[in-house]
Amino acid sequence: GAVVSQHPSRVICKSGTSVKIECRSLDFQATTMFWYRQFPKKSLMLMATSNEGSKATYEQGVEKDKFLINHASLTLSTLTVTSAHPEDSSFYICSAVASGAPYEQYFGPGTRLTVT
Amino acid sequence: QKEVEQNSGPLSVPEGAIASLNCTYSDRVSQSFFWYRQYSGKSPELIMSIYSNGDKEDGRFTAQLNKASQYVSLLIRDSQPSDSATYLCAVNGNNNDMRFGAGTRLTVKP
Numbered sequence: 001g002a003v004v005s006q007h008p009s010r011v012i013c014k015s016g017t018s019v020k021i022e023c024r025s026l027d028f029q030a031t032t033m034f035w036y037r038q039f040p041k042k043s044l045m046l047m048a049t050s051n052e053g054s055k056a057t058y059e060q061g062v063e064k065d066k067f068l069i070n071h072a073s074l075t076l077s078t079l080t081v082t083s084a085h086p087e088d089s090s091f092y093i094c095s096a097v098a099s100g101a102p103y104e105q106y107f108g109p110g111t112r113l114t115v116t
Numbered sequence: 117q118k119e120v121e122q123n124s125g126p127l128s129v130p131e132g133a134i135a136s137l138n139c140t141y142s143d144r145v146s147q148s149f150f151w152y153r154q155y156s157g158k159s160p161e162l163i164m165s166i167y168s169n170g171d172k173e174d175g176r177f178t179a180q181l182n183k184a185s186q187y188v189s190l191l192i193r194d195s196q197p198s199d200s201a202t203y204l205c206a207v208n209g210n211n212n213d214m215r216f217g218a219g220t221r222l223t224v225k226p
Contacts, residue, residue: 034214043218044160044204093159103148103165103208110159 002028002098006108013084013115020080021111023094029074030096034105035067038091050077084115119143120207122217130225135192137220139205142186148208149181151190153201154219160204164190195224 003026013019023033033050048069049057056069068080077096081088091112095105121140129135137151148167152160166172166179166188178191188207192199205217 044216046214046216091157103214104150104162105206105214106162107152107159 002096002104002106004030004094004096004106004108006094006111008111009109010112011114013113015085015115016083018080018082019084019113020078021092021094021113023077023079023096023108025075025096025098025106028096028098030077030098031074032097033071033077034095034097035069035077035079036093036095038093038110044093047079081113084113086115089113089115119215120205120217122203122205122220124218125221126223127220128223128225129195131195131197133195133224135195135199135222135224137190137192137203137205137222139188139190139217140186141188141205141207141215143207143215144183144186146207149179149188150206150214151177151179151188152204152206152216153199154204155201192222195222197224197226200224 005024007022031052035047036044037047038044046059047062050069050071052071052074058064066082071077091110093110095107119142151164153163154160164177164179166181169181172179176193180189200223202219202221204219206214
């Protein structure tokens with residue numbers, strides 16, 4: 001099946017610093033990638049849709065200047081959490097849509113962010 | 117009304133029994149439906165997709181779709197303790213994105 005990787009898997013940072021999370025589709029090209037956030041015992045919340053070569057589309061309530069998304073190639077999207085605060089601590093998960101299966105999303109393993 | 121609704125559970129079944137997970141959705145134009153399994157602390161894993169009315173079987177899993185009733189279900193036969201997880205129902209929305217239900221937590225007791 002389609003494989004999506006994320007890096008890092010776990011990161012701890014100090015309040016006020018920025019953290020970059022990478023999402024890669026390893027064996028397929030992904031014109032669209034998605035970024036989700038999940039708090040403990042809660043469901044996935046879509047943050048933004050990332051399309052290769054264009055600006056990301058953010059969900060209502062998600063600050064685009066705080067969560068910077070770059071989808072520079074068909075296999076890589078990055079999420080940068082700027083000026084992180086403890087309330088940004090969460091499990092961030094990306095997913096990618098493979099061509100030929102337009103509605104099947106494959107998820108990366110997730111990145112657990114802890115802001116101290 | 118939530119776009120995708122699931123019973124949060126927990127649903128508890130004995131090992132070897134059939135687990136039945138249900139999901140309803142509000143958007144009548146939805147065409148694609150998915151079941152994901154998520155273990156605690158892990159990301160979701162796609163286990164079934166279904167696009168047309170009726171049943172779709174894959175091993176111990178059967179997905180059922182009824183678009184008229186806006187209802188999709190997942191049956192797990194011969195449930196195993198390793199099936200214990202949260203099961204997420206997902207429905208395609210606009211712009212090729214997906215809307216997830218809150219998930220049903222399943223526990224299979226040995």
